[in-house]
Amino acid sequence: MTSMLQFVPILRLHIRRYDKLTSDQEYADFHSFSKYMKHVEDWYGKYEMRQVMEGSRNKVKRRVYLATDDPGIWNETLNYEEYEFIGQRKFTDRASDEKTRDTPAGLFQIANEINILSMCNFIVCTLSSEVGTLAYEYMQTLHLNAADKVLSLDAEYGPTGVPVDLHQAIYSHNVEGELSLQPGMLATGYQQWNGYFYGTNNGINWQLYPSYKVQATLPVFAVKNGEFNVDIF
Template sequence: MIKNLMEASEIERKRILDDLSSKVMMKIQQLQNPRDCMNTRLLICKINTKKDCGFGCETHSLISCIMRALRSQRTLIYISKGWKYAKHGREYAFVPLNNCSTRSSTESYDTAEDTENATIIKTDSNAYKEWIGWSIPRQLAPTLQKYHAEPFLWWIGQLIKYAMKLQPWMEEELNNTITRIEFTGPVVGIQIRRGDKLKASGGFHEVDEYMFYADQYFNNLRKTNKHIQPKVFLATEDEYVLPELTMRYPDYKFLVSNHVAKKITKHIRYGEDGLEGIIFDILFLSRCDYIVCTLSSNVCRAAYEVMSANRVDAATQIQSLDTGHRLKNILFAPWRATADHHPIKSEELELQKGDTVKVSMFYRDSVNDGYVLARNQATGKGKIPAYKAREELTLLDFPIFEQ
C-alpha cells in the first residue's frame, strides 16, 4: 500500500478518488430517490433517543442506517421528529435524505418486520449490525486500498458528507460566520472536551497537551515563513477554556463560534442554538489544516470524517490524544501484524507476521507512546508497536456498486 501511495502523484490520487466519490454519491442519490416511495423496499430507522447520545453519536447511528440501506439496496426513511435538538427533526438544519423522507405519515409502516426478506424493515438507529464496523464495500476496495491510506475513513467520510448537507439558510449562516471570525488558513483546530462526557467516554486532558501539537505544527511552518500568525479554532463546551488559552498563549489568535464564550447548559446544548453550535464546530474543525482532539469523541471523529471526504487523504492531518478512529462505540479493532515483534519488556506481546490481534480502542488504554494494547487468542494480551500492524478490514458485497 505504501509503495502505491508513493508512486501515485497527488493530482492522480485526487482525480481517481474524486471519480470514486462521484460514483458513490450518484448511487446513493439513485437509491434514495425512487420514483414511487410506496412501492419500493424500505429501511425505516428511528432516531437514537438515548439521553447520553448527543449529536455526534446520533450522526454515527444515522451512518449505520445509511450503510445498512445501501448494502440491502433499500431506500432509507429516517424518522427524527421530536428530536431533542429540533422538534421538527433533522430537516431543521439538513436537507432531507431523499424524496420520501418528508412523508406526513408512517402509519402504514407499523407492521414492518426486521427481517431481510421483508419489503419494509423497521428498526431503531442504535440497533447496530456487527458487520458495519471495520468493513468497506468489496467493489470499492481495489481502488481505495491502492490510493488511500485509510480506506474505512474514506468510506465513512462519503456517508457523513451525504448526511450533513446543510439547509440553504444554515449554509448562509456558516459562510457569514466564516467571514465574521476571519477564518483563513493556516489554522489548527482543537476540540477540548469537558463536562459529563468525560466520565463515560473520555479522559481529562490539560490545554497544554493540545497546544503542544499546535506549537509543533506552526514551528514547522515557520521554517519557511517566520512571520506567520499562529491561529487556532477552538471547539469546546467549557467557557473557561478560552480565557485560559488566551492568557497562556498570548502569541496565538483564537477563533471561536458564538457558543464558546458562554456557559453551555443542557437547555442550550439540546436545542436549536446548541445544534447550530455543534454543527459549526464540526464543519470548522474539518476545514482546519490540522486537528488536535480526542478520537474517543464522536464530534472529533465526525470532523475528521468530513475532512477526509473533502481532501485527497487526511490521514496525516490529525493528532488524537487518545484512541484511533472508529465508528460508534466499537472498542476492539481487528489488526494484522505486518512484521514480527519480539518483546523487549514484559508488558509487550510477541507477534509473528500475519498474526491477527484485537486492538483496544478504549481511551484508558491509550498512552500515545507509539504502542497499542492488543490481544491475541494464542499468545495473550500486551503492547505492540503500532507500526508493526495495521487494521484489517472486512470486504463485503454491496451490489449497488457493481459496474
C-alpha cells in the same frame, strides 16, 4: 501577474469535557490544555521549517480556532501569547450547560462548529468525541486523504467495543505489566479510549499496549483447502 493572496494556515482544537468525563457511559480521560498545545506547536514548528526551506521569510501568525465546552480553557489560552485564538465563546457557554446544549439552537451551533473544524489545515482533538469524528469525516470529503490532517489524543478512528484493525508494531515496547512488542510484530486488541489498546500478539496473553507504537495493517490471507483463512499470529 502574481497573486497578492497568501495561504494563511490555521489549526483547530476541539476539546470536549463535561459529560464525556462525568457520564458512566463514557470512556474518555482528562487531557490538559498544554497536551493539546504541544501538538499545535509541533505542527507550526514543522510548517515554519518548510517555509524557510522554500525560501520564504514571511513570519507566520500562529492562529488556532478553539471549539470547546469548557469555558475555563479560554483563560488558559492567555498563557500562549504568541498565538491568536479564535472561536465562539457564546457557543462554549451554551455547550457547557446541558439545558442550553440540547436545544435546536445548541444543535445548530454544534453542526456549525463541526463544519468549521473540517475546513482547516490540521485538527487536534479526541476521536472518542462524536464531534471530532464527524469533523474528521467531513475533512475526507474535502481531501483525497485526510488521514494526516488529524491527531487524536485518545482513540483511533473506527468502531469501539469490538476488535479493531490488526496492528503492526513500529517501535519496541517493554514495560512491565504491558504487552511486549518488537518492530514488525503483529497484535490485535480492543480500543480503550485512552491511548491504549487491550490486546494480544499470540492469541493467549492479553495486556495493554500504546497506540502510538503501532500502526494499522492488513491481515495476511492464505488459501487452504480451497478456503480463505486469515493468518494473524
